[in-house]
Amino acid sequence: MSVFDGLRFRKVHSPIHNLDPRIKFVYVIAIFVAAIIFYQIIPLLILFLIQIPFVLLARVQRQWLRSLRGAAFLATFIFVVNVATTFFTSGYHFTAPNIENAAAMTMRFVVLVESFSVFFLTTSPDHLGLALEESRVPYEFAFAFTTAVRFVPVLAEEAQTIMDAQKARGLELEKGGILKRIRNYVPVLIPLIVSAIRRSLELAEAMESRAWGATKKRTNLYALKLHKGDYALVAIIVGILIATVYIRLYVPIPTIASFF
Amino acid sequence: MAIIETKNLTYTYPGATKPSIVDVSIKVEKGEFVLITGPSGCGKTTLCRTFNGLVPHFYQGELKGEITVAGIDTLKHHTYEMAKHVGLVFQNPENQLFALSIEKDVAFGLENVGVPREEMRRKVDWALNQTGIYDIRERSPHEISGGQQQRVAIASVLAMEPEVIVLDEPTSFLDPLSAEKIFEVIYKLNKEQGITVILVEHRLDLTAKYSNHLIVMDHGAVRLEGDPRKILASEETRLIGVGIPKATLLYQMLKKEGLNLGDQTPLSSEELADQLLEALKPRD
Amino acid sequence: MIEAQDIRYAYANKVEALKGVTLTIKDGEFVAIMGQNGAGKSTLVKHFNGLLKPSKGKVLVDGVETTKSSVAALARNVGFVFQNPDHQLFSETVEEEIAFALKNFGFKPEVIEKRVTWALNLLSLTQYRKTSPFLLSGGERKRVALASVLAWDPSTLILDEPTIGQDHEQKEKLRQFIMQMQTQKKTVVIVTHDVEFVAECNPRVILMKEGKIVADGEGKEILTDPALLELSSIVLPQIAQVFTKLAPLGFPKDVIDIYEAKAAILKQAREKGMLK
Numbered sequence: 103m104s105v106f107d108g109l110r111f112r113k114v115h116s117p118i119h120n121l122d123p124r125i126k127f128v129y130v131i132a133i134f135v136a137a138i139i140f141y142q143i144i145p146l147l148i149l150f151l152i153q154i155p156f157v158l159l160a161r162v163q164r165q166w167l168r169s170l171r172g173a174a175f176l177a178t179f180i181f182v183v184n185v186a187t188t189f190f191t192s193g194y195h196f197t198a199p200n201i202e203n204a205a206a207m208t209m210r211f212v213v214l215v216e217s218f219s220v221f222f223l224t225t226s227p228d229h230l231g232l233a234l235e236e237s238r239v240p241y242e243f244a245f246a247f248t249t250a251v252r253f254v255p256v257l258a259e260e261a262q263t264i265m266d267a268q269k270a271r272g273l274e275l276e277k278g279g280i281l282k283r284i285r286n287y288v289p290v291l292i293p294l295i296v297s298a299i300r301r302s303l304e305l306a307e308a309m310e311s312r313a314w315g316a317t318k319k320r321t322n323l324y325a326l327k328l329h330k331g332d333y334a335l336v337a338i339i340v341g342i343l344i345a346t347v348y349i350r351l352y353v354p355i356p357t358i359a360s361f362f
Numbered sequence: 363m364a365i366i367e368t369k370n371l372t373y374t375y376p377g378a379t380k381p382s383i384v385d386v387s388i389k390v391e392k393g394e395f396v397l398i399t400g401p402s403g404c405g406k407t408t409l410c411r412t413f414n415g416l417v418p419h420f421y422q423g424e425l426k427g428e429i430t431v432a433g434i435d436t437l438k439h440h441t442y443e444m445a446k447h448v449g450l451v452f453q454n455p456e457n458q459l460f461a462l463s464i465e466k467d468v469a470f471g472l473e474n475v476g477v478p479r480e481e482m483r484r485k486v487d488w489a490l491n492q493t494g495i496y497d498i499r500e501r502s503p504h505e506i507s508g509g510q511q512q513r514v515a516i517a518s519v520l521a522m523e524p525e526v527i528v529l530d531e532p533t534s535f536l537d538p539l540s541a542e543k544i545f546e547v548i549y550k551l552n553k554e555q556g557i558t559v560i561l562v563e564h565r566l567d568l569t570a571k572y573s574n575h576l577i578v579m580d581h582g583a584v585r586l587e588g589d590p591r592k593i594l595a596s597e598e599t600r601l602i603g604v605g606i607p608k609a610t611l612l613y614q615m616l617k618k619e620g621l622n623l624g625d626q627t628p629l630s631s632e633e634l635a636d637q638l639l640e641a642l643k644p645r646d
Numbered sequence: 647m648i649e650a651q652d653i654r655y656a657y658a659n660k661v662e663a664l665k666g667v668t669l670t671i672k673d674g675e676f677v678a679i680m681g682q683n684g685a686g687k688s689t690l691v692k693h694f695n696g697l698l699k700p701s702k703g704k705v706l707v708d709g710v711e712t713t714k715s716s717v718a719a720l721a722r723n724v725g726f727v728f729q730n731p732d733h734q735l736f737s738e739t740v741e742e743e744i745a746f747a748l749k750n751f752g753f754k755p756e757v758i759e760k761r762v763t764w765a766l767n768l769l770s771l772t773q774y775r776k777t778s779p780f781l782l783s784g785g786e787r788k789r790v791a792l793a794s795v796l797a798w799d800p801s802t803l804i805l806d807e808p809t810i811g812q813d814h815e816q817k818e819k820l821r822q823f824i825m826q827m828q829t830q831k832k833t834v835v836i837v838t839h840d841v842e843f844v845a846e847c848n849p850r851v852i853l854m855k856e857g858k859i860v861a862d863g864e865g866k867e868i869l870t871d872p873a874l875l876e877l878s879s880i881v882l883p884q885i886a887q888v889f890t891k892l893a894p895l896g897f898p899k900d901v902i903d904i905y906e907a908k909a910a911i912l913k914q915a916r917e918k919g920m921l922k
Contacts (some may be wrong), residue, residue, distance in 0.1 A: 249460050270716070271746060305460060307416060311416065312522070313442060313471045313474040321476050355670070487719050507683065537682050537683060543879060564812070603813065608884035611904060619912055632887075641920070
């Protein structure tokens with residue numbers, strides 16, 4: 103209902119969303135390792151391409167493109183710096199291998215961004231919270247995580263209401279110099295803090311009333327179970343790692359320049 | 363045996379100069395639908411908090427007198443032990459839902475006491491069905507309306523299968539139709555499951571008809587207690603500042619003018635309409 | 647005078663909260679805007695002091711288009727009291743809280759002093775002048791919030807859900823206060839779903855549903871139309887419920903006032919010889 107809708111999560115079902123977040127995390131690590139092991143453009147390009155089916159299966163292409171666009175500035179920076187350093191160290195001229203090398207470094211960064219964004223775009227916070235609960239992380243931590251996800255949008259909306267209430271009493275947030283502007287926010291911050299304290303008290307009261315802390319041996323409504331998809335992903339991970347090690351050790355990797 | 367019994371209960375919040383409840387002695391029988399009302403600040407909420415031990419365990423402060431709920435002395439037992447016997451539902455639905463899906467919220471109490479998964483699933487589904495929110499069980503709390511949120515709050519205490527459910531102005535943020543649906547749910551639980559209900563409300567227009575035991579509080583003390591029909595008909599109730607249902611008020615105004623509609627004071631528009639139809643029906 | 651001309655409003659997430667609303671609120675009118683949560687009531691009234699500007703259409707406040715003015719300027723004439731007082735109270739004392747808006751609007755210190763005293767008196771808060779608003783009860787905090795808006799004497803007053811969580815006596819005081827505003831020819835707009843309160847005040851009622859106005863007229867007319875009210879998740883006021891049931895006896899259906907109800911019933915009882 104408001105500007106803060108983006109902060110709110112929604113449950114989405116897709117073969118990728120339904121995967122066990124723990125396995126997905128291992129997958130991110132595997133891609134990470136592979137991307138570090140290779141420094142040539144061709145294998146890194148392949149690592150980039152093999153992830154695209156995941157993105158398409160999860161139907162998050164639009165968000166995924168947005169995150170890549172977000173990384174574009176840093177990627178350009180990495181490319182320019184790499185080209186520049188080789189330019190200065192190799193006696194002031196551009197060579198094809200140097201540029202290819204810079205492109206590979208940039209590609210490595212893009213692959214990392216890609217795999218992390220696939221993970222976060224396809225893992226809902228409640229799934230992540232559950233994974234935390236099922237791991238050896240203390241329950242209080244997992245609870246704090248999910249509660250934060252639950253209440254961040256609520257607080258954001260409340261901040262908007264408070265700003266509206268004070269603007270209706272003639273407060274002009276954008277008026278004055280920098281110091282005055284900071285002071286303008288006092289009438290917004292105090293009610294926000296007071297209300298957050300009140301809210302947390304009410305939350306604590308509700309938790310107490312529902313037997314919070316009754317036993318150390320908590321149970322859980324959900325259980326993370328491995329499904330077919332998860333086993334398939336495990337197979338893919340193992341495949342990627344074996345291929346990575348084999349290729350790195352025994353296969354001479356051509357450069358693009360060598361094709362010409 | 364009474365399910366809730368208090369004797370000379372007096373409680374002062376830490377740092378407060380005046381006690382919030384004074385010398386409260388009440389008795390609630392199993393299966394009753396109790397309505398507690400009174401002006402703002404009369405001590406209704408504080409009294410509710412004594413029923414599951416939030417007062418004094420969570421709030422600290424000084425509690426004098428005796429209180430037993432479901433046969434347990436709440437002074438000697440923690441709130442988490444009381445949670446199996448007494449469920450509290452609060453005014454603001456937003457601040458009592460903390461999970462990211464509805465069924466997870468309903469399961470929260472059961473998880474805390476360590477109920478095995480299959481049994482938990484069964485109880486959660488039962489509570490979801492009782493409150494009519496089974497179909498939306500996988501949604502997140504912000505995807506549903508305030509009325510639905512409050513039903514989740516009820517389901518989440520119901521899942522613990524308590525003997526008593528206490529609701530502190532559960533509908534003040536809701537539109538009238540959603541409020542009515544909530545009261546219907548509570549009434550059904552009371553009738554069909556035999557759960558004792560304690561409902562704190564200002565708006566007797568909507569709730570008086572469900573109750574069979576009314577408690578009127580003022581300045582921390584219980585001023586009137588007993589049959590809602592008698593209490594709502596009394597002048598004293600009006601003077602305390604309780605909002606008498608319009609149907610009851612109209613009945614009394616007509617009675618004063620000499621129109622006899624029968625001895626039973628009506629608590630709802632249906633009852634009054636029936637009495638009027640009977641009294642004014644064409645005779646031949 | 648507030649005029650809305652076919653206004654539409656969409657939030658950033660493209661959800662259209664207002665889908666073409668046209669209405670005029672004349673000076674000195676008392677209007678209750680009713681409807682389900684999410685019907686667009688709050689979105690609509692936030693257009694009246696410029697907190698929101700329409701995506702399409704126009705809102706004119708005393709002839710000035712809101713897009714051509716600032717909230718601060720519009721608020722001088724249109725006071726808006728939010729539902730939850732805790733969303734605005736922040737000062738150390740009640741007195742400072744009430745002076746806050748006056749300072750924002752650039753009143754002179756001696757005028758501020760006078761206005762604060764006047765507002766405190768109007769809402770019987772004088773004894774709390776130097777008290778921290780955070781130490782007051784819920785009902786008192788609500789009154790401080792109201793006083794802090796009344797202090798600059800706006801000609802229009804918007805109250806968002808003023809009866810939520812209020813007990814019988816507080817509601818009665820609020821009703822009397824609104825009546826007092828009415829005698830001073832102030833425009834009062836309340837957003838509410840408290841049917842009994844509206845039935846007692848009997849203002850002009852505007853019923854909204856899904857971003858549109860579905861009914862606009864006298865309270866007596868709208869609050870006695872079951873089909874219309876059900877659309878908006880509102881139940882009939884209790885007196886209207888009784889009279890809907892009494893229709894077979896030839897009673898009028900459009901009764902919401904308890905005294906009118908009493909008179910009608912006694913009249914029939916007399917005709918039937920049941921009373922002397």
